[in-house]
Amino acid sequence: MADMAPLDPAKTAAAAFKLLAENPLFKVGEAEIRGNVYRVFENAPPSLAGLFAHAAATHGEKEFLIFEDERLSFAELWRRACRFAHALQDELGVKQGDKVALAMRNFPEWCVSYMAVISLGAVVVPLNAWWKDEELHYGLKDCGARIVIADARRLEYIAPCKDELGLTLVLAREGGEGADYRYEDLLKGAKSDAQPQVEIHPDDDFCIVYTSGSTGHPKGVVLTHRGAISALFSWTFIASILKELRGGVSPFGDDPGILLGIPLFHVTGSHSIFLLSYMVGRRVVMMYRWDPKEAAAIINREKLTNFVGVPSQSFELMQAVGPEGLPSLIDIGSGGAKRPADHVKKLAAKFQNGKPSSGYGLSETNALGCVISQGDYQLRPDSTGRPVPPVTDIKIMEDGEQQPVGGVGEVWIKSPANFRGYHNLPEETAKAITSDGWFRTGDLGKMDAEGYLYIVDRLKDLIIRGGENISCLEVENRVYDHGDVAEAVVFSVPDEVLGERVGLVVYPKEGMTIDAAELRNFVAEELAAFKVPERIWISPTKLPQLGTAKFDKITVKKIALQHPPALSV
Structure with a gap:
């Protein structure tokens, strides 16, 4: 049975201070970002490309990405990404700062393409794979991408606006008509699998991810390399604290593995699962489409230790699992929405080893915000947790005043993980980001005396x-x-x-x-x-x-x- 005692605040703080003092990976300093000073990880790599290269060298030929009968190592995924990057550069003329869109369901090609675009210093635009023609047309026109890497279904939706938007279409994996290039041909014809030689600044853009706001169209959230790396290092810092408190037992497990049953075009999928796993050496088993019975079978077959999904998925998983249970699972995380308190109790009762956890973050924060797990979550199932240390601050604001303990107001977040702004929407950006660098989330919340955040409503429609x-x-x-x-x-x-x-x-x-x-x-x-x-x-x-x-x-x-x-x- 997993240890369900709440974390001791004094021991947690001691473990955090020890890490900050002794582990150079987590050394915190200050940097000016877009005119405001933030706490930052001083020794983090300057770009995601550097993080990819380091992880590939560290984890090498260890198995990383599993999709149906395909298995790719950490090193092989990076080699393919570098090859594809050279193909994009040499054949399609992609250069630093260019925007390249991804429009496909969960496939290994999504991960390769994502890493390839980023390694060139270009900006990757993961479009929602559930969108239809009008929505995809809007996203492509808004972001200005001229190259789209798509699967067959998305290619059908996009092809009619190819000439209007001046698109070059690359078809990945499946058969289909209307593409200018095939992904496999580009990969095969690439001249090198060495990392592209590009100088990327920490505050350069790496991604535009679309999120629906209260406006009539989705908004493009512009994310930077430093933003994503700050989120990844913060989660790794939390995991290191938990490992210290549990006597060397990692929250990722002894042989870490996680199920990817949510879309990669969301930051929970791309950041919390894919990127974090690549950094820490955790296997990822990718599902093309969510199916709870199949998910349970995969978890048991691959002996996966972690699960992260939206609350409805963990609820469906609980209902789908057979009498054999999910013995390898030690953590059942959720994000994207609030999990009903009743589900927290049911999950804890259902799974002997795996215990529920939850997080709070937004596209605008690279998914970084709060986290809660184990006994703390059982005691406070309505809470979304404490702010993730050591570079994130959260406060509750109402009419320009910070609210006291228990006071309800808008949740404001400040960290180097915050987005740069909304693409092509300077007025929306000015409303969302204060002059001193706080992001106004549009969520209404309150904090208790111990610093736990509770989301109670939202301001956005x-x-x-x-x-x-x-x-x-x-x-x-x-x-x-x-x-x-x-x-x-x-x-x-x-x-x-x-x-x-x-x-x-x-x-x-x-x-x-x-x-x-x-x-x-x-x-x-x-x-x-x-x-x-x-x-x-x-x-x-x-x-x-x-x-x-x-x-x-x-x-x-x-x-x-x-x-x-x-x-x-």
């Missing part, structure tokens, strides 16, 4: 469904494209498994009637499946408004949830 951020405005805009809709309000419907689902109340134009199923199909033609309303109500009256002429969403939601919907899927 967002739905978080199974870890996916959904802009209510984006869905409403699509609903209004339907000729019979006069008024529409989109809101979150509480759900035990997914956390929230998409709810919609519509009022028809005069003389019109609306068929809820037909309306849902109409919305689904343009939006990714996870954004499509799952509960639809048809209102017999005009929707209530506030004094500002905006709809009174709180009242609309309250009334709707008291009545059965016209459609429930």
Whole structure:
């Protein structure tokens, strides 16, 4: 049985100070970043390319990436990435600062391409693989990428806008028409597998990841090399503290392995699982598509020690596991959304060795924020944990004043992991990042006397469904494209498994009637499946408004949830 006693604060602090004093890897200094001073890891590599090269040399031919019947070592993945980087440079002319988009589901080629683009000092743009043609068109036009590495399905969606956007398309793995190059041919024709010789500054951009905000379109979050490395070093620092407190037992396990059952285009997948695993020497078993029964079988077959997913996945895993259990699993992490407190208790009871943990972070912070595990999580299942030391600060703000213990306000985060800004959105950036370098998350929270953060609500008009951020405005805009809709309000419907689902109340134009199923199909033609309303109500009256002429969403939601919907899927 895993040790479920809460961590002793004095011993935790002593272990942290010992690491900071004795381990040069975690030496903390100060640096000016974009006009503000931050605590930073002084001895971190200047770029992710340096981190990749060091990890490949350290872990060598040890097995790293497993996908179906394919197995790649740490060194082999880096060799392929370097070969592909030279192909991109020599054949396609990719140079430092260029943007290259990835549009594919979880494949080894995603990881190779991601590392290759980064090693050139170019900017990788992982597009949401659940998006459809209009959404992909928007993302590509917004980021300005001219080269897209895609799988067959995404290639179909993107091909119609190839000429308009001046795209060069590279098809990875599968067969298909319309590509300019095939990934395999580029890899085969590369002239070298040496690391590209490019000088990358710590505060150079490495990635633009898209996240739905309260605006009608996803926003491109611009991340830097120092930002990602700060997150990776912070998580490694926490793991080192836990190892010290547990007498040398690593939270990653003796033979570390983790299941990748979430998309790589999210920072939880790309950072918390892929990049962190590459840095610390942990095997990654990649799933193309989430299936809880298959996930349980993989965990037992590969003797995996860690699992990280959105809360609904750990709940489904718990239901899918057979009488043999998951004996190798020692940690069941979640991120992307709040895990219901009841799930925390059920998971702890179900798995003898594996215990639940949780984290809080955002795309804008390279997924870095808070973490909570073991006995601390059992005692405070509603908390998302303490700020991750040693370079992250969190405070609760309301009307320009920092709130006392227990006071509710907006959660602000300051760390070198914070994003540089929103791509092409200077006004949104100015709203989100204060002049002294704090990121305003848009989440409402409070902190207790021991420094544990509790997220209580959000300021943004967002739905978080199974870890996916959904802009209510984006869905409403699509609903209004339907000729019979006069008024529409989109809101979150509480759900035990997914956390929230998409709810919609519509009022028809005069003389019109609306068929809820037909309306849902109409919305689904343009939006990714996870954004499509799952509960639809048809209102017999005009929707209530506030004094500002905006709809009174709180009242609309309250009334709707008291009545059965016209459609429930």
